[in-house]
Amino acid sequence: MPAGNPVARRGSLRRREARVGMSLIAPTVIIVLAVVVVPIVWSILLAFQRVRLISIQSTSLLSGYTLHNFVGVVTAPGFVGTLVTTLVYSVLGTALSIGVGLIAALALRHRFRFRGLVRSLMLLPYVAPIVAVTFVWQTMLSPQFGIVNHWGQLLLGWSKPIAFLSESSNQVSLFGWHVGIPTALITVILFETWRQFPFAFLFLTARLQAVPATLEEAGRVDGATPLQRFRYIIWPQLLPTIAVLSVLRFVWTFTKFDDVYLLTGGAAGTEVISVRVFNFLTGRGDIGLASAQALVIAVVLAVLVGIYLRLFRTREEDLT
């Protein structure tokens, strides 16, 4: 390049940099557009069409838009029940996993021998293959030869085995009151807690390490007890992380498919929305209905997250 005007030269370097940058990022953008963005748009179109799996070849992209599928989704038996189940499952699953994760992060905060190993072991439920861990849980909880029922009957005096994963309601009398306990739903929520608490644990541990030690030292000097130091020094530092974790975990649990499908198949009062989408798609082969149901999930989720962000407006900037 001839030694010309330095300003023009810098300009051409900038252009070159931009060109290289775009070409380097292009493959990633293309695959994300092709396998994520375009399918989402298409899915929205499908939700407004009467499409079944057997007729997919003959359905054109632009024909016959109708609200028929949405009427079908809302009027299908169990729609409200599924929505409530999904809400209970995701709210409790989110809260419990973050709560247990926080307790674990606090308990492992100070150095001790083998802390590194203990930390790694606590991440196992989160990294292990979901199919393997759900199968182990099924076996442990089995009414026939499950180890939980065995020791429960032996040590805790259960009169008969509990069908943890196939019983929608268990009558328990408490001080003369007969209460129905949704056994299977509670079990899948506890599984979710077990599976997901390491995620919260990991992020809260990272955040705890970044809290300056001088802050707590100052609290100690001023005579704050451990509980007070947690409440007034640690907790405010963790709050933004907990707010972000709540959104992430809620979104992911609300749309979770694998865990419930593998544990109960959606039976015994545990049918969550994503299992319903799957059943509409593969069981009935009704693409339009499945797309509409998926769209309903997305809208409900967007509304719930919107409300959350509005309630915790000050935290909004932490999400981005």
Add this chain to the structure above:
Amino acid sequence: MTTEIRQTRRLTRDSVETGTFAVLRWAVIVVLLLVTVFPFYYMLLLAFRDLGAVLNDPGALWISAGQFSADAFRRVVVPVASGGEGFLGFVRNSALIAAGTVLITLAITIPGAYAVSRLRFFGRRQISALFLAVYLFPSILLAVPLYVFFAKIGLRDSLVAVLLVYVAQTVAVSIYMLRNYFATIPVSLEEAAALDGCSHLGTLWRISLPLSLPAIVANGLFVFMTAWNEFLFALLFLVDDRDKWTVSLGLSELTGNSIEIPTTVLMAAAVITTVPIIVLFFASERLLTEGLTSGAEKG
């Protein structure tokens, strides 16, 4: 006088709390450790116990002498033609898919992450936002259109379809992790290379890549684990053809059929599915957790 009393009370409350938490802390650690590790221990226990012994004494917490048996593993790995479950075939499928996903993902995200972290170009910020959105996006919402699309072009039950979906699902988090790591490499090193006449690609190849090798390896292992563990799309795309089953799909299909297959055999299959992941996890844990949470420390 009064201040002195208050001070002693403070001290008592402080020491009571400190003492309680010292005990509570160990109780919490022990309980959590038991709860997290026990299912994995139970998995091993059942896989290596003799079936008759398990049915006779389901509550046993260890393998007593004479009950040890590796028959379950033998039956799992032997091909279907010889009366086994052919699990090694599933292992091969999973390994192929996972390795393919790693190679393709890294090949496109290393340059991509470099571009996002170092080069100024139009739309850089929007692209980061797009990837964040993709990372957050629930895969069940993609299930319907992708299923229909691959069915329509006749590729539904192919490993290629699964590979493509896995790449699309891992690129976002891969770019995010690599970008964070590239950002820690001093720019001055790259500037020196540029002064010596290196092009952007040359700098990436000669400077950034070798320096970030640990992060790239950790990222590759993470992608491998994600692909190995994936269940929904394997189920949607590959369930009709047993020869194409992955370990996760194979295990779930076999357990759905557990009347004919003994639990100990299925546990052996679960062990084979889980062990590679645990080994990879322990090999890469430090790098992995740092890579994932490096953004979180800022709050």
